[in-house]
Amino acid sequence: MKVQQTTLPGVLLLQPQTFGDERGFFLESFQSQRYRDIGIELPFVQDNHSRSGRGVLRGLHFQRTRPQGKLVRVSRGSVFDVVVDINPQSATFGQHVAATLSDENHLQMWIPPGYAHGFCVTSDVADFEYKCTDYYLPSDEGGVLWSDPELAIEWPVADPILSDKDRNHPLLRALIQTENT
Numbered sequence: 001m002k003v004q005q006t007t008l009p010g011v012l013l014l015q016p017q018t019f020g021d022e023r024g025f026f027l028e029s030f031q032s033q034r035y036r037d038i039g040i041e042l043p044f045v046q047d048n049h050s051r052s053g054r055g056v057l058r059g060l061h062f063q064r065t066r067p068q069g070k071l072v073r074v075s076r077g078s079v080f081d082v083v084v085d086i087n088p089q090s091a092t093f094g095q096h097v098a099a100t101l102s103d104e105n106h107l108q109m110w111i112p113p114g115y116a117h118g119f120c121v122t123s124d125v126a127d128f129e130y131k132c133t134d135y136y137l138p139s140d141e142g143g144v145l146w147s148d149p150e151l152a153i154e155w156p157v158a159d160p161i162l163s164d165k166d167r168n169h170p171l172l173r174a175l176i177q178t179e180n181t
């Protein structure tokens with residue numbers, strides 16, 4: 001497996017080994033010892049799968065008191081995946097990394113607990129599958145507005161399809177001010 005560090009501490013871009021033949025391909029999308037060897041050692045307790053159409057944007061989400069580490073991948077189609085540093089104590093606060101994850105490149109992103117995450121779909125349909133290191137707690141959910149100008153994320157979609165929730169998240173600066181009051 002190839003492992004690429006990113007500009008955000010602990011966020012990794014992973015390329016599992018793919019075995020192709022005349023039938024198609026095979027890859028191990030997770031293997032605990034191999035992932036522990038690269039520092040992904042928190043136990044995964046929940047697997048998620050969402051399907052979205054072209055132009056759908058889900059994010060930017062996080063859980064406040066029970067942050068989830070996420071190992072994310074795309075099993076069908078392609079997405080523009082984004083991770084944002086929302087920790088005001090961090091040297092990379094407000095910065096983000098982005099990558100295209102697809103069923104062609106088989107790339108995975110490891111997102112340690114404490115980052116905000118989101119993606120938008122760049123194919124007709126995308127199946128987004130991911131492992132989480134803590135349980136979903138709806139009461140603990142938080143979000144940052146996808147189009148926050150201070151984040152300057154160059155989304156490949158100008159007018160995304162959003163949930164009402166995702167349409168109304170605060171800007172990161174407002175979120176931090178609220179959390180610190």
Ligand SMILES: Cc1cn([C@H]2C[C@H](O)[C@@H](COP(=O)(O)OP(=O)(O)O[C@H]3O[C@H](C)C(=O)[C@H](O)[C@H]3O)O2)c(=O)[nH]c1=O
Pocket residue numbers: 048050058059061062117118119136163
């Ligand atoms: C996240 C989640 C949702 N749900 C239920 C709650 C709603 O009835 C329905 C859709 O939830 P939501 O609109 O929050 O789903 P997404 O917009 O895909 O949220 C996810 O999208 C971004 C990209 C993330 O990184 C998070 O994992 C997560 O916030 O699924 C569950 O039952 N369990 C769950 O873990």
